[in-house]
Amino acid sequence: MSLTRRTMLTGMLAGGLGLAACAPTEAAGPTVHDAGDGAGAAASPPATTPPAFPTLDRTIATGLAVPWSLAFLPDGAALVSERETGRILRVDDAGAVDEVGVVPGVAPRGEGGLLGLALAPTGDALYAYLSSESDNRLVRMPFDGGIGAPEVLVSGIELASNHQGGRLRFGPDGMLYVTVGDAADGALAQDPDSLAGKILRLDLDGQAAEGNPFGTRVWSLGHRNPQGLAWDGDRMWAAEFGQDTADELNRIEPGGNYGWPEVEGAGGGDRFVDPVVTWPTSQCSPSGLEIDRGVAYLCALRGQGLWVVPLAGDGADEPRLAFGGELGRLRCVALAPDGALWLTTSNRDANGTPGADDDRILRVVV
Template sequence: MTLTRRTMLTGMLGAGLGLTACTPSGPTVHASGDEDADAVASTPAATPPAFPTVDRTIATGLAVPWSLAFLADGAALVSERATGRVLRVDGAGGVDEVGVVPGVAPQGEGGLLGLALSPDEAALYAYLSSESDNRLVRMPFDGGLGTPEVLVEGIALARNHQGGRLRFGPDGMLYVTVGDAADGSRSQDPSDLAGKILRVDADGQAAEGNPFGTRVWSLGHRNPQGLAWDGDRMWAAEFGQDTADELNRIEPGGNYGWPAVEGAGGDPAYVDPIVTWPTSECSPSGLEIDRGVAYLCALRGQGLWIIPLAGDGAGTPQKAFDRELGRLRCVALAPDGSLWVTTSNRDANGTPGTDDDRILRVVI
């Protein structure tokens, strides 16, 4: 299908401190399929809730907290990219180390990245960079970490473009974002796991119903690091190179165009993004969706983008905490309905304060 480009709507100004509306140099909302983009943006279903505020700081002094996986009791397991540690952080600010994942070899953007808990909380899945590859491992979890079992290995490794987000979908399958390892040709090679979103079962095998009969769910990605669902609609956030960062609606078997296309190319061979940003305004990592609104962490853009969703399309994005908190890496919906957001100011690209990195409790 051919997707058309339009300029973003203006005038949805935030009513409070920390929220800014789009500017002409900001994000662009693209039409979705046969829907008219202006109609999508103006529908009541696309109206965002009240702007978010920081309720309190939960934890400080962390070393690049990359991922959050919530336990039923409201605490979260947190990965530290460079140290390989998994921490248990509770809502009162208690921080305890539950284990160090063996085999983590940090280099560049690699290290201990995504975490996902099995639905019964008996196993913790982790995406990590070893000395030779990126890999998916599973560890028994009983309050501490057991010995890792390698489920998927041989994923291409480079100093950047690792991907690394893990999330269980509403279908019970585990989804894995994988970067192109700084080699765009891998993204279009269906036999290569790099530059893809994977869908696997609990043992890391290709899930039943995958479009190619392999682990691959979608292809043509550069460096996707955000995954979330709005009902049964799957969304992913992806780093661009020079021009456009992306929020994509993920279709099974969809080809998202990299390296032939960055942003919206209008080529019917590829699926165009729903929203794009100039790379200076975003660098998207973590993604969460709550009540039809997507929350997207911006690293280089240093803020939290709020995108109202309407079906397969989106309304006008707005930006919260613009340059106030520094680089934001992960956002996750806590059991109590709040959002937990992690900073990433100690990742060699930020300017850390004395209490960085932090986990913040954000309320709507």
């Protein structure tokens, strides 16, 4: 499979709109290359230019302890993981917060703890990515409004105090996708025998899904710390923390090598897949990612805002920043059944400055 180069570097101010845009990392203005193997895949309708801009509707819930992930239920309420406590909460649109259960075996340390959640398509099982005392692992719990005892599906994922990855999402193919960080050891991202620094594609039992490019659980490799996953039609996208130079929004290709630690940002030559959008690390630190009607919404922790990125096939148009500095650090964004976006703040983590109501879940409308 060809790993054709694709890069979009952004950097001009959104004129007349009072909205900050991404500073360039290599060149002023965008550079768009061949869309590569993703060309021809079904995609959402193109976004209007410029797209409608998100506005804050209201605060749904307050006083949470580093909410990390959102998984919506059919009734419109969301299951919320708390990284530090190991609790799973049910939060409804009216703001009622109820504890569903505490996941046993969670050992919060640094960036680790209870991270991603994903509800099985059948609705009767809840998947969670967590840090234990010895490893990162994927577990499955029976779910009937409460959680049952966890069954370990994947264990032995490398553990460190940072770079856990941890996002879980079911793709349009019904398979479970898992982002895994490099556990602060970049060499693991290029090691085919390690799950660290990878995006995994699994069946419902945690095994390698049929059709994976290497015959293992690995879907793509060469990642530093990916924490966002979303789809635009059949196109898969991931958000990834850089180190010193460039945070990334990547279009994920099966078997693609995204370069870490050999390259950060764009410029990896024919061996690696370039990011579609890059940011200076001071402006982003991307975590949660959602796509709706051809627009990607990307949470910025250090950048303290929500990046709005109109997608164009396998490329993108110029990002703009919403809520710059208004809400603090943003960790997760998810599309609710009613079409609104829910955001979680992450101001009570080690890098935030919490307000009296933090952490919060916020409802945003476009």
